[in-house]
Amino acid sequence: MTTDKVFLSASGLSKSFDSVQAVNDISFSIERQEIFGLLGPNGAGKTTTIRMLSTVLEPDAGDVEIGSRSALREAGEVRKIIGVCPQEIALYEELSAIDNLVFFGRMAGLGGKEAKEAARANLELVGLLERGRDAVRKFSGGMKRRVNIVVALMSRPQLLFLDEPTVGIDPQSRNHIFDTVLGLRDEGMTVLYTTHYMEEADRLCDRIGIIDGGSMIALGSPDELKASLDQDGDVTLEEVFLNMTGRSLRD
Amino acid sequence: MTTVLRQASLIAAKDTRIFFRDRFALIFSFLFPLLFVVGFSLALGDVGPSDDDFIFFVSTQEERGISRQIIESLTSAEDSSVVYLEYDDAARRTEDGEIDGFTLFPGDFTERLFGDPPASIEIALGGASPGERAAIRGFADSIAGQLGQIGTTMAVIAEVGGPEALGRADPASMAAGPGLVELEAEQVGGIEPVPATNFTLPAYLTMFVFFAAAMSAEAIARERQNHTLERLMSNGTRRESVIVGKFLTSIYRGFMQLAFLWVVGIFAFNIDLGATAPAVILVSLLMALASSCFGVMLAAIVKTHNAAVSAGVLLSMTFAPLGGCWWPLFITPQWMQSLGKLTPHGWANTAFNKLMLFGAEFGDVLPEMGMLALFAAAFMAVALWRFRLSI
Structure with missing residues (x-):
């Protein structure tokens, strides 16, 4: 149940596809203005969890409450306060960056002038205002990622889902994204962030949940998780992760 | 309802903008049908009696x-x-x-x-x-x-x-006597040769409007695969808005194809819309309606954009000949005419042929109009039932 402090609460979430149990009885909460990292190897259930939290996928069991509203029963209301940046570049590549942002903004209910102003502000946020009129297909991978993120900001969400937003981009773009995410948190936004990069999670996240085989196997701040590994000297989050999820290859 | 219409209009406007930036889509939708009409009209020549008497x-x-x-x-x-x-x-x-x-x-x-x-x-x-x-x-x-x-x-x-x-015979003489057999020839009215474009233009228009609509299913399936539809869903967009938006995109494009080809046909090829031009226009609009619903239905029942391409090409290239787009249905055997009735193309082309080749009037093509509307309703019902925003 959400409170003044807790903005997202997931309880007993489960989802299976045919005979595969993708997510199994996951429960956790995210506090307001917190960056919560959801880590896990490939196929652990991160994206399925995000899709259930963001009202796109209906869970087989469990419930999600976001901002005191049930994501199952009041999906329409919940969608007004969330923004989702999927793992894929979910943009219209034939359109310009500004046209993409205006379109998604207007679909979220903004007026024409309001959407244009928000689009310019968001492009400025990720350093792409000067390229705003260019078609997205002409952008580099990092630029597309940055546009992909700010599309999720067009609805002025209180909770932002970022599903592996830094995959396949250069360190400069990655750093720019880190700064953007931290800036958003400082402005009052709550963020759920999934990534494969442990140093990224260590740097950004206030708390981390490690998920494997569809189950939450660890939950705590980066320091708490490192401390849980009974080992002398400097422990990295990657060592904690490998210790918990094993070293065998995943699909 | 207002939200659905607003969102659908935004989707249609966005898709139309993308359509006008896609050079191949423009060529495929407007130039290809024109080339087919010109090519096949030249090949077929005029349809009708020649000036020479048959001996x-x-x-x-x-x-x-x-x-x-x-x-x-x-x-x-x-x-x-x-x-x-x-x-x-x-x-x-x-x-x-x-x-x-x-x-x-x-x-x-x-x-x-x-x-x-x-x-x-x-x-x-x-x-x-x-x-x-x-x-x-x-x-x-x-x-x-x-x-x-x-x-x-x-x-x-x-x-x-x-x-x-x-066998051989050598007739020596012809017997004289009263006429046993008389042939009567009756010509009703002045029979003018009908330009081949009166058949080819509506036929290829039907084929390409449906083809373009089927290909729009690929674009919808691709959007589903690259998660833009899912993104719209999490952004507060309703499923109905996407369906209506995609339908509006397709029918708007169909109307543009109709307007372009009819205008070119009338002014460049001097085609004759027949005795009841409003009926030709109404049949065209119903055909575009059915094709748009067909495209959205196709997008609803395929999983991937590759499947959409395959199904779109296969169905288009099957329905077109069956439905009388490549040759007039009325010259085909009865069994083929019956098969043609299973396709919306068949009903559209039958109506066009009746109106533009045989001088039918508005009431004569009401069954064809009704069937096109029924096809549209059936396609849309399946689309509403099966359409998904996410994979």
Whole structure:
């Protein structure tokens, strides 16, 4: 149940596809203005969890409450306060960056002038205002990622889902994204962030949940998780992760 | 409802903007059908009677008898289009391709006229076209019909080994007497040749409007695969808005195709919309409606954009010939005409042919209009039932 402090609460979430149990009885909460990292190897259930939290996928069991509203029963209301940046570049590549942002903004209910102003502000946020009129297909991978993120900001969400937003981009773009995410948190936004990069999670996240085989196997701040590994000297989050999820290859 | 319409309009505006930036889509939607219309119209030429009168040639292997009287009565009229030829001459000229064929009374015609088995009239054909064959056959049938229990049999000279195959006879004289058989030709009104574009334009318009709609399913499936539809869903967009938006995109494009090709057809090809132009327009609009619903339905039932492409091409290239886009349905066998009725193309083309080739009026094509509306409703029902925003 959400409170003044807790903005997202997931309880007993489960989802299976045919005979595969993708997510199994996951429960956790995210506090307001917190960056919560959801880590896990490939196929652990991160994206399925995000899709259930963001009202796109209906869970087989469990419930999600976001901002005191049930994501199952009041999906329409919940969608007004969330923004989702999927793992894929979910943009219209034939359109310009500004046209993409205006379109998604207007679909979220903004007026024409309001959407244009928000689009310019968001492009400025990720350093792409000067390229705003260019078609997205002409952008580099990092630029597309940055546009992909700010599309999720067009609805002025209180909770932002970022599903592996830094995959396949250069360190400069990655750093720019880190700064953007931290800036958003400082402005009052709550963020759920999934990534494969442990140093990224260590740097950004206030708390981390490690998920494997569809189950939450660890939950705590980066320091708490490192401390849980009974080992002398400097422990990295990657060592904690490998210790918990094993070293065998995943699909 | 207001939200759905607002969101659907935004989706349609966005998709239309993308459409106008896609050079291939523009060429495919507007230039391809135009090229097909021009190419096939030139190949088909005008559809209708030619200026030359058709001459029927007759011959007989009887030296005397009733066949001689029949031929006399057929050829004696002042404006007769029936010409008597000696059998050898007729057979040679047919074989050489000088004439298309001739009608032949066999040597035992009179003897068997009232006997058992009954007499028959033969038709010898050279390289006659299907239309010419039909005319010669009709001529023979007409004579046979007036003589009662006589059948016609057909021999194709090139296929039966030349004139020898028909036997030889040397008719010596023709018996005179009252006319036994009369042919009547009636022309109702002035028959003008119909431009081939009156068939090709609506046919290829139908084919390409449906083809473009089927291809729009690929774009929708691709959006589903790259998660833009799912993103819209999490952004507060309703499923109905996406369905209506995609429908509006498709029907808007269909209307643009209709407007472009009809205007080009009227001003560049001088096509005739027939006695009831509003009916042609209404059939066109209903056809675009059905095609748009078909595209959205296709997007709803396929999983991937590759599947959408395959299904779109396959269905388009199957429905087009079945539905009379490549050749007029009315010249095809009955079973094929029945198959054509399983496709919206078939109903659209039947209506266009009735209106633009046969001078039908508004009420004559109401069944076709109704069927197109029914197809649209059925396609949309499936789309509403099956459409998914996420994979």
